[in-house]
Amino acid sequence: MPGKQSEEGPVEAGASEDSEEEGLGGLTLEELQQGQEAARVLEDMMALSAQTLVRAEVDELYEEVRPLGQGRYGRVLLVTHRQKGTPLALKQLPKPRTSLRGFLYEFCVGLSLGVHSAIVTAYGIGIESAQSYSFLTEPVLHGDLMAFIQPKVEGDPFYEDFLIWQASGQPQDRPQPWFGLAPAADALLWGLLDPHPRRRSAVSSIREHLGRPWRQREGEAEEVGGVEEEAGQ
Structure with a gap:
């Protein structure tokens, strides 16, 4: 019947929209496009950073002051620039556990997010030495919010x-x-x-x-x- 056909049209369209959103993993089309654009920008940034890596041993450029932290995939050192004396934090990732692409990804994400006032600033200096990849950030000498997070907090x-x-x-x-x-x-x-x-x-x-x-x-x-x-x- 004509009346019935006109009623079902919007329902089918709505169902199609729902299934399309499910196919996008719950994202809207706009969110998906924004994510794709961000991924393209990040890839370009990684390609450029790969060409501008400083190839040198870390101790030639910076003097180690003390370790700030260490994890499974690398360590963070407090260093000073040998000529200027500027204090910096240097994150060092050993090559046996880190691919060049993995390093560039972390380095470039850090550069992108570091412009936010609540996130540690990363500097655009990536270093490749014989045994490791490294990059520099502002030093955080008084700890971070992780020290205040209580694991396995009971429900509210x-x-x-x-x-x-x-x-x-x-x-x-x-x-x-x-x-x-x-x-x-x-x-x-x-x-x-x-x-x-x-x-x-x-x-x-x-x-x-x-x-x-x-x-x-x-x-x-x-x-x-x-x-x-x-x-x-």
Whole structure:
């Protein structure tokens, strides 16, 4: 029937879009294109860096002061420039455990991310010696945030209660800390705490709720999961 055919058209289109997104690993087409462009830029950067490697022994250029850290794949040393005396951190990766491409990848990713104020700055100097590849960064002499991370932290019972309430959408499952919140506050916090990162609201969404009441007035309708319920029911 003509009417039936027109109704099914949008459904099939929507199903096609869903299957296409699944085929992209959950990425949108725009995100995929951005990732491909970033990969091309990184490849160009690696090719250029391979041509500009400084071929020398590290101790010819820098004097070792002390080790800053060591891991399975390499070590980080505090060094000073032999002529200028500038303190630097030198990451050294032994060739038996590191391919040239692997080194260039880490080196160039570090250069790209190092422009961020919260990330250690990497300098555009890559060194190839007989036994290792090395690159230089600003020295971090007072440790990093890894020292404050507690492994295997127990789950948050308050968030688990929230997830139960979110899944059911029933007023009786509202956790005690959420009692008395206005619908606008519920909507804001539901968005910020969504367990699915792609559906989670941006922090900037808080601006839309500034100046709005956070406490629910007596007798005001309560909205749960998009359905309004009378407060107290």
